[in-house]
Amino acid sequence: MMGSSxxxxxxxxxxxxxxxxxxxxxxxxxxxxxxxxxxxxWLNGLGLE
Numbered sequence: 001m002m003g004s005s006x007x008x009x010x011x012x013x014x015x016x017x018x019x020x021x022x023x024x025x026x027x028x029x030x031x032x033x034x035x036x037x038x039x040x041x042w043l044n045g046l047g048l049e
Contacts, residue, residue: 011024025046030039 011047015022015024028042030042
């Protein structure tokens with residue numbers, strides 16, 4: 001069911017499609033009611049430049 005599953009094995013499945021030098025970060029699943037502020041807070045917490 002699309003849109004109802006969690007992050008699950010997504011990262012594992014994607015590892016084979018990317019270079020070994022990729023720095024994988026943990027993802028999260030936002031609810032359909034997540035605000036832009038919620039997403040921005042998560043992005044800011046990733047420590048990306």
